[in-house]
Amino acid sequence: MRGDERVNDVDRLFREYHEPLVRYLTRRLGDRDWADEVAQETFLRAMRQESIVSERAWLFAVATNLVRDEARKDARRRRRLELLREQARVDQVVEPEPLAIERAQEAALARKALDMLVERDRDALLMREEGLDYTEIATALELSIGSVGTTLARARRRLVDAYESLQQGGSVARGTHAAS
Amino acid sequence: MQHLDEGTIHAWLDGALADEEAAGVATHVAECHDCASMVAEARGMIAAAGQIISSLDRVRGGVIPTPTPALSGQRSLWRRLRVTPTRAALAATLLIAVASLLTVRRAPRASVAESVITAAPRMPRVAASEAPAIVSRQQALAARKATATRLSDTSLATQSPDARSQTAERVVNAVAPNPAQSAANAPHPVAEGVAGVVADRALPRAAAATAAAQTSPVSPPAGGMQVSKATADARAAAPERASSALQPRGAGVAGAVSAKSLAETNEFDGCYQIRADSASSAAFAGFPPRFALVNTTGGAPNAVRSVSAEGRIDSVILGGTWRRLTPEIVRLDFANAPEQQSLILQLAAGKVTGRASVGNRITNLLVARIECRR
Numbered sequence: 070m071r072g073d074e075r076v077n078d079v080d081r082l083f084r085e086y087h088e089p090l091v092r093y094l095t096r097r098l099g100d101r102d103w104a105d106e107v108a109q110e111t112f113l114r115a116m117r118q119e120s121i122v123s124e125r126a127w128l129f130a131v132a133t134n135l136v137r138d139e140a141r142k143d144a145r146r147r148r149r150l151e152l153l154r155e156q157a158r159v160d161q162v163v164e165p166e167p168l169a170i171e172r173a174q175e176a177a178l179a180r181k182a183l184d185m186l187v188e189r190d191r192d193a194l195l196m197r198e199e200g201l202d203y204t205e206i207a208t209a210l211e212l213s214i215g216s217v218g219t220t221l222a223r224a225r226r227r228l229v230d231a232y233e234s235l236q237q238g239g240s241v242a243r244g245t246h247a248a249s
Numbered sequence: 250m251q252h253l254d255e256g257t258i259h260a261w262l263d264g265a266l267a268d269e270e271a272a273g274v275a276t277h278v279a280e281c282h283d284c285a286s287m288v289a290e291a292r293g294m295i296a297a298a299g300q301i302i303s304s305l306d307r308v309r310g311g312v313i314p315t316p317t318p319a320l321s322g323q324r325s326l327w328r329r330l331r332v333t334p335t336r337a338a339l340a341a342t343l344l345i346a347v348a349s350l351l352t353v354r355r356a357p358r359a360s361v362a363e364s365v366i367t368a369a370p371r372m373p374r375v376a377a378s379e380a381p382a383i384v385s386r387q388q389a390l391a392a393r394k395a396t397a398t399r400l401s402d403t404s405l406a407t408q409s410p411d412a413r414s415q416t417a418e419r420v421v422n423a424v425a426p427n428p429a430q431s432a433a434n435a436p437h438p439v440a441e442g443v444a445g446v447v448a449d450r451a452l453p454r455a456a457a458a459t460a461a462a463q464t465s466p467v468s469p470p471a472g473g474m475q476v477s478k479a480t481a482d483a484r485a486a487a488p489e490r491a492s493s494a495l496q497p498r499g500a501g502v503a504g505a506v507s508a509k510s511l512a513e514t515n516e517f518d519g520c521y522q523i524r525a526d527s528a529s530s531a532a533f534a535g536f537p538p539r540f541a542l543v544n545t546t547g548g549a550p551n552a553v554r555s556v557s558a559e560g561r562i563d564s565v566i567l568g569g570t571w572r573r574l575t576p577e578i579v580r581l582d583f584a585n586a587p588e589q590q591s592l593i594l595q596l597a598a599g600k601v602t603g604r605a606s607v608g609n610r611i612t613n614l615l616v617a618r619i620e621c622r623r
Contacts (some may be wrong), residue, residue, distance in 0.1 A: 084439075092306060095305065095306065096302055096305040099305070100386055140342045172304070175304045176304050176305055178304075179301045179302065179304040179305050182301060183301075183302070183305065191436070194298065194302065195302065197263065198298075198302045199301060199302075202263075202265060203260065203263065203265035214265075215256075216256070216260075216261030217256075217260070217261070218255075218256035218257055218265060218426065219254070219255065219256030219259075220256075221256075221259050221260075222255040222256050222258070222259040222262070222291065222294070224298070225257075225259070225291075225294040225295060225297075225298040228298050228301055229294055229297045229298055229300075229301065232301050234296075242286060
C-alpha cells in the first residue's frame, strides 16, 4: 500500500469510526478530553498498521488496550489527526448542551455503576452499545464468541442492579437528610 | 428442549445468533412461559443498560481551555477585572453588612428599646406606659430616679425603718446614676418615660390586678435586662399613671400610695433643723443646718430651701430636691454636693429621725421640726 493510499484510508477510518470510538472512550473513561487523546492515539496506530482485517474491532481493541496501558502519544502525528478531528467537528457541528443538575447527577450515578463492573464486562458492554457485533467484541477483548452473550448479559444485569442500588441509596440519603 | 440460558437470550436479542439457532430460540420462547419471562426481563435489561450508558454521554467536552487569541484584545472590562457574578454578589453582601453595622452603631442607644428597664434585684411588677409629657432629658432623669426610688421601696415596705432607709440608699445608689452621669448617658426620653409607673396602692385591688394584667412581669436576674411593654390599651387607659411617672412626688411604692393622695398630703412640708449635738454632725457638715421642704407644683421636683437662723425660709438650695418614698419617709438629695449626698427623713408619731449618707458613709442625724415663716 502506498503512502498516499494509507493516509486516505486512515482518513476514512477516522471519519467513519472516530465518533463512536470517542463516545465509547468517553463512556469508558468519563473524560471527553482524555477520550479524544486516546482516540487520536488509536488512529495514530492505525496509520502505522499495514493492514487491518476487522477495522472496528481493531480500533476498539487498540483503544481499549491504550486505556489499559495508558499509551504514550505521538505528538507530531497527533497534530495531523487534530486537524482531521477539528474538520470532523466543523462538519458535524456537535456542541455539548448545558447540563442540568439532574442530568449531571444521572451521569454521575451511571459512572459509579459502570465503575462497579469488572473491566471485561464494562468493555464488552460499551463496545456493544457502540454497535460492535459479538464477533468484533470477541476479537477486541480476546473472548470466545460464545461467551460474549453471557458476558453482556452479566454486565447488563450488574450495571442495572448497581445503578438502582445507587439510586435507592441516594434517595435514602436525601430522605434522611430531609428528615433531619 | 432445555431452558435458554441468559447469554443465549441476550445473544438472540442482540441478533448475534445464526438464523437456524435464532429460529429455535424463537420457537422455544413462544412455547416456554419461563423463558418468555426471561426474554422479557432481558429486553428490559438491555434497554435499561443502554439508557444508563447513554447518560454517560452528558459529559462536557473542552474541559481543557484553548486560547482564543483573536478575542483576547476584546475582553470586556468586567472580564479584565475578573468580576464574576459570584464575586459581585459577595462584594454587594459585604457592602450591605458594613453599611448596616455602621447605621446600627450610630443610632441612639436607647431608641430601639421602647421600654427597656435596667434590671434591679427583685424588681416589682412595673407597668410600662408611654410618657408623652417627657420631652427633655432633665425630665427623663427625674423619672429615672423616681423609678429607682420606687423600686427600692418595694423592699422598704417590709423592713424596719432603719433597714428601709439603708435599703433605699443602696438601691438608689445602685440604680440611679449621678446627675452628671445621667445627663451624659441619658437614654431616649420615651424609653425613660416608659420606665415605670408603679401599681397604685390606693387603687382597688381589681384595678391593681388590671394594671398588673397589662404589665409584663419584670423579674430578671441581677444585672440582666428586661423589656416591659404595655399594650396600646394600657397606654390609653393610664395617662394619669404615665404623668405621675414624671413627677417624683407622685411616684408611689409598689402597691402603696396613689399619686393623687400624695399630691394632697403635704405633712412633710415645713422646716427642719439638724441638731448641733448630733453625733456625726461634724462628719456630715455639708448638710444645711436648717432647711425647708417646699412642695412644688407643676411637676418639677420638690425644692429644698435654706432657712435662716431667724426661722425665715430663704433661697432654694441649688440641686436640693426631695421626694416622698412612703407616707412616712422622704428623701432629700443634694445633687450639687461634692459627693453624692442624701438625707432620709422619717416621720413617726410627730417625731422626725434622719439618716444621712455622703458617698458610702451613712449615719444617723438628729433632726427636729422647727417653726418657720416665709
